Amino acid sequence: MSGTTAGTPLRALVVTVVHHPQDSRIRHREISALLAAGWQVTYLAPFVAHDLAVPAPADGLTCRDLPRAAGRDRLAAARAARAAVRRLAPDHDVVLVHDPELVPAVAGLGLRHLVWDVHEDPAGALVVKDWLPAPLRRPVAAAWRGAERLVERRHPLLLAEHAYAGRFRREHTVVPNAVVVPETVPPAGGARLVHVGNLTTARGSEAMVEVARRAHAGSDGAITLEVVGPARDEASRAAMEAGVAEGIVVWHGFQPAERAMATIDGALAGLALLRDLPNYRGSMPTKVVEYLAHGVPAVTTPLPLARELVEESGGGLVVPFEDVQAAADAVLRLWRTPEEAAAMGRRGRELVRERYDWAKGGAAFVAALTEVAAARSPRR
Structure with a gap:
């Protein structure tokens, strides 16, 4: 036009x-x-x-x-x-x-x-x-x-x-x-969790670190969490810094969009652990769409639109709100069955290409x- x-x-x-x-x-x-x-x-x-x-x-x-x-x-x-x-x-x-x-x-x-x-x-x-x-x-x-x-x-x-x-x-x-859907992406797998986006307690920053902690222990130290995004409150900053000190989190802070999206490629899963708050109930967490666009399964809380996308596409796993053990178990399931993680990523990517490109x-x-x-x- x-x-x-x-x-x-x-x-x-x-x-x-x-x-x-x-x-x-x-x-x-x-x-x-x-x-x-x-x-x-x-x-x-x-x-x-x-x-x-x-x-x-x-x-x-x-x-x-x-x-x-x-x-x-x-x-x-x-x-x-x-x-x-x-x-x-x-x-x-x-x-x-x-x-x-x-x-x-x-x-x-x-x-x-x-x-x-x-x-x-x-x-x-x-x-x-x-x-x-x-x-x-x-x-x-x-x-x-x-x-x-x-x-x-x-x-x-x-x-x-x-x-x-x-x-x-x-x-x-x-x-x-x-989102911008890349032409080609590597299959999901490995032992690297990712989160891309602003960090607040409402968006589950503290929960993410605890999930990483439990998944790290349950995988004999294999699984780690890579985070791209700035901390918007002190509790989130403290949680990230604690995870970095323990060796379970790599925190890049804010990165330009191209670098942030490249971080997703080839990961085991993307985390979207937002809490059940009014502002989120009518919104699609963009990070969920981004994970799927890059062929990476999403582990998400059951906000209505996120749940609908993940379940319809078969592109990830839905876990209860504020249940870090359930989220850690979902991550460990994908780590133990990398072929399932890759298949979820492919299915999610197909639906996002159709509806969210x-x-x-x-x-x-x-x-x-x-x-x-x-x-x-x-x-x-």
């Missing part, structure tokens, strides 16, 4: 103050799809806060730094984002925001061409946000539900999950968390933004 109108390249302003600048959905799928379609993109993200240099302009992409919103320190990032968007939005056909707090932060600027990419359920996520006092979590969540319906009357939305549609009254384009989702994403630009751009 052409990224031009009347010979002029379409321009997108993409903004986040919460996500890592190398976030897979934002940078490596959506922005890459826009650039491939001929768009020009200005990307505002917290590069410096993540110890990254701001990339020089190249190939249609211009990057600019914003402060990072984290914990209770969010006001400065919101103010900086508002000022930057106020200045840059008139020169862009679409303003695409990826954080819930950016929607109220830019309210009143008259941005008819703003699109909110809904990655998660913010109201559901509040139950685990320790930066918000506990007595305020339910009232703020209820207020946010009302705000969402107000936002959808004013702005187009993109939804990362079909399940999110139930929160809204209008129909919105769904751009699922599809970004080669298909990227076109729908670009088409949705092109439609917004045609109807709402201040440049047209």
Whole structure:
């Protein structure tokens, strides 16, 4: 699909103050799809806060730094984002925001061409946000539900999950968390577990280390856990550091998407041990799809969408929530039967290629933004 109108390249302003600048959905799928379609993109993200240099302009992409919103320190990032968007939005056909707090932060600027990419359920996520006092979590969540319906009357939305549609009254384009499916991958096997993604207690970071500990002992020291991703809370950091000290965990921290995905190849299994929390119940853990896309079976807790994918494809094993022994037993089963692990990986990969390949989702994403630009751009 052409990224031009009347010979002029379409321009997108993409903004986040919460996500890592190398976030897979934002940078490596959506922005890459826009650039491939001929768009020009200005990307505002917290590069410096993540110890990254701001990339020089190249190939249609211009990057600019914003402060990072984290914990209770969010006001400065919101103010900086508002000022930057106020200045840059008139020169862009679409303003695409990826954080819930950016929607109220830019309210009143008259941005008819703003699109909110809904990655998660913010109201559901509040139950685990320790930066918000506990007595305020339910009232703020209820207020946010009302705000969402107000936002959808004013702005187009993109939804990362079909399940999110139930929160809204209008129909919105769904751009699922599809992945780039590699052409070829090695078979699953060996004795290396992997986890790719942010580390929090809610995402099972402490449980993963305990699973690795028990699987390591049950395999006479063969099984280890390789982790790619930053720790987002102190408990997760402590768990990872303890696992490294014991020699059962190799922790790489954050890595660019290409290196992170390469870590998955040829592993025994990928761990996705998220807890049973409201924010996760309507979402597909992207890591589960990534493991299967690389031909590696997933060991996952029974969140509805993850369970459905793994059971339908036969691409892994489902274990009870917060049952580290069951997860360790599942890992040991795969280690003892490497042919089963390889077969699971092949089956999961086939289904992901059919349903979750970004080669298909990227076109729908670009088409949705092109439609917004045609109807709402201040440049047209």
